[in-house]
Amino acid sequence: MSEHANAPELAQLRHAAKAWFEQLRDRICRAFEALEDGFAGPDQATLAPGRFVLRPWSREGGGGGVMGLMHGRVFEKVGVNVSTVWGTFSPEFAKQIPGAEHSPSFWASGISLVAHPRSPHVPPVHMNTRHIQTSKAWFGGGADLNPITPDAADIEAFHARLKHACDGFDAAHYPRFKAWADEYFFLPHRGEHRGVGGIFYDYLEGDLDRHFAFTRAVGEAFLDIYPQIVRRHMDRPWTAADRAHQLERRGRYVEFNLLYDRGTQFGLRTGGNTEAILMSLPPVVTWS
């Protein structure tokens, strides 16, 4: 961990970041459960509104987290995890992490959410933000939308809201972080993007208070815009062909997460909780 790990400001930041991620999680759970309550779409009468189930877990080596999982009528499966872990990177892995080359100690906290709606009209979404301290300290995160059948209004609203969050901090943030998302959420073997993008940022060092504020703004933007997008589409009926297309597209999500996703690799290589890490995988998938 940081040579200055005992510096009061870094210790304070660890405490505050963890508290924020947990608070954001609680607000997201309430918002998503409200969507479940308000649902008036297909099979509304026969399906019960979903509720998150939270399960704590401990990590051998330091820390742990809480897995939140809901199976509902709007959300076929949505996982939201907050984990706060610390310890020592393996020598091989330490080489890939800024500030861990010579001192493999780390502390990391973050929130990670992946939603797979039941309706093929409601876009799946991913959001993750994190704070990491090694001999360096930084914030990172992002959010991206993964519609089955892209809707221009959704895409515009999603990007506009993230841009608004970015612009409050630095006019260079949005173009840079949008391009980073376009580069990151890409499947080379398919020659296609995973979804319609969003933002991706990492290694925001320096003015940590400001980067923390930006990270909170990203969380607020997500919590504001995504439920609006869900509400626009959740009650619309769909066809068997829509559903078949959805299940096939979900395969791309699996391919990205297992072949390329940095967070998945980070988690599996640092002895994270496999169940929590792979909670991102869709509930039902086809590869015809």
Place this chain on the structure above:
Amino acid sequence: MSEHANAPELAQLRHAAKAWFEQLRDRICRAFEALEDGFAGPDQATLAPGRFVLRPWSREGGGGGVMGLMHGRVFEKVGVNVSTVWGTFSPEFAKQIPGAEHSPSFWASGISLVAHPRSPHVPPVHMNTRHIQTSKAWFGGGADLNPITPDAADIEAFHARLKHACDGFDAAHYPRFKAWADEYFFLPHRGEHRGVGGIFYDYLEGDLDRHFAFTRAVGEAFLDIYPQIVRRHMDRPWTAADRAHQLERRGRYVEFNLLYDRGTQFGLRTGGNTEAILMSLPPVVTWS
């Protein structure tokens, strides 16, 4: 490719290996279609016997292959690919391949089969054998059984038939290649094996005629034993709970192939045919 690539015996071996993989493929297709015809299990009357559809493809850079795919009533999805490709490895990838460190040219031919039966009682199976020439030349391959609910008689018969094939060549083959399969077909993040094993072998250099004969014996063993195992179980009814368990277990197959499988990595990094490579993925999968 080999400095001796023009040596008649190496050119002859390339020709003979390719011809063998194609012949084995044709025999497997006939045997699997006969299983489809003989099926008398659940929904027998309403499902048509499956037939393989073969589709050729070309590889930019040299060679190509034929994808064989069947959706049937015994086999929910079975893919069998024969590909014969040549060209130049990327510098990064060449480092990982014996004999390609200084001369990145290669020639490779192989057969790869993955079967996902409809019935949870019929074990999925994987079989792959290959011949590769760089500045070195070798044979490799293997087969492993992936039952949803392991059956002691199946496991014994499968291993015994592979042992018989091995023992005709070298008493050390079977214990070595069985141990290699146990080591290879393992998911560290789950702390569990992918299935019940089989054999895995690679880099068999030296007496290539003998290793080719062994590779043919592995193909014959697979073609002999797997249809027997299928026939034992294919007509038995199953419950919705059996099916749910099957779909969940198939997730482990996906995790292995995308996170760890050497053939998948080889294919995706050498500009192979993505559709052919990912034909191994199950038709329907759940991660609850």
